[in-house]
Amino acid sequence: METVKIGIVGVGNIGSFHMRNVLGGELKNAELVALCDSNPEKLDRIQEQYGDQFKLYDDVDNLLADPEVDAIIISTPHYDHPVIAIKGLQAGKHVLVEKPAGVYTKKVREMIEESEKHPELSLSLVYNQRMNPTYQKAKELVESGQIGELRRTNWIITNWYPPKHLLN
Ligand SMILES: NC(=O)c1ccc[n+]([C@@H]2O[C@H](COP(=O)([O-])OP(=O)(O)OC[C@H]3O[C@@H](n4cnc5c(N)ncnc54)[C@H](O)[C@@H]3O)[C@@H](O)[C@H]2O)c1
Numbered sequence: 466m467e468t469v470k471i472g473i474v475g476v477g478n479i480g481s482f483h484m485r486n487v488l489g490g491e492l493k494n495a496e497l498v499a500l501c502d503s504n505p506e507k508l509d510r511i512q513e514q515y516g517d518q519f520k521l522y523d524d525v526d527n528l529l530a531d532p533e534v535d536a537i538i539i540s541t542p543h544y545d546h547p548v549i550a551i552k553g554l555q556a557g558k559h560v561l562v563e564k565p566a567g568v569y570t571k572k573v574r575e576m577i578e579e580s581e582k583h584p585e586l587s588l589s590l591v592y593n594q595r596m597n598p599t600y601q602k603a604k605e606l607v608e609s610g611q612i613g614e615l616r617r618t619n620w621i622i623t624n625w626y627p628p629k630h631l632l633n
Contacts, residue, residue, distance in 0.1 A: 469559070472499035472534040474525050474549055475541035476507055479563060483538050501528040525549055529556035536561065536587075543568050547576035550588065554579045559587045566590055 487497040501522040508521045522528040536559035547567040553560045567573040580588035
């Protein structure tokens with residue numbers, strides 16, 4: 466398979482995690498070619514640390530106009546997910562959107578409708594717990610009917626979000 470050249474939009478907590486994963490070779494056949502963040506201080510910090518290893522953009526439209534970028538990972542705050550995804554698909558890029566898909570159902574529907582116009586492109590969402598054995602077991606229990614019909618679920622996570630300085 467050919468190498469997929471990736472651009473990351475939004476290099477905060479999770480965007481920098483994606484960045485390190487691609488740079489660390491965690492994604493096969495993927496190469497990081499561009500990063501975009503609307504905060505110029507972040508771009509300066511990245512430039513200091515990584516030099517000219519990849520292209521840096523402060524505006525997503527400029528990243529999307531870059532013909533070298535095949536696919537984008539959107540890790541901006543929620544509201545912009547469908548907005549940037551639609552632009553990305555229109556620019557001919559494959560799109561991986563961080564969860565949640567968006568904040569408004571209408572915008573998410575528009576994003577899905579746009580992706581249906583581009584069957585040659587992938588639109589996908591980060592399902593970050595899908596491979597977690599705990600949730601796989603929970604799904605199995607629910608589907609087996611052992612605990613009856615679900616009426617309500619509460620999901621309490623107490624060990625996420627370490628201090629920001631450990632993530633950046
Ligand atoms: N899958 C997961 O496990 C997981 C974990 C954490 C966060 N998330 C999701 O990722 C998204 C980002 O969360 P975060 O904690 O990394 O936030 P964050 O605030 O740390 O990072 C967001 C980054 O996006 C940049 N940004 C904002 N608007 C932009 C735009 N229009 N163009 C370019 N850059 C822009 C900001 O400057 C910032 O650097 C959220 O939607 C969140 O729900 C997913």
